Amino acid sequence: MSNRVDVAVMIGTGVPQGLRATGQKVCWVVLVNGEQRGTAFSNRIEAEECRAAWLAQLSANACAMQVRAQRA
Template sequence: MNSRVDVAVMIGSGVPQSFQALGRRLCWVVLVDGERRGTAFASRDEALECQAAWQAQLARCHAA
């Protein structure tokens, strides 16, 4: 089974309080098979790096 790893943007009330306290109204998260994994990211590039790490990890698991 292949897992799907996506990057999604969260806007408004979905943004963690810690980000809102800094004046941020959006963040990015990584979803594995539709479920949020890990933390929220301040930049899309950070989330894309995390996505690549998840994809690499899952590929190793599926190859074993």
């Protein structure tokens, strides 16, 4: 199965209350197969770093599954 990992921006009332309380009007979230994973980020750079970590983890999981299948 192919996984899609994206960064999405949220604005206005989509921004969590904790960030809005600090004056944030936008935030970024990581979506894995269309579902939000983890926290909201106050800047895109942090969200992109989280996206990269998800991609690395999903790739490692896919490789491990291939190795297991070859051994079976």
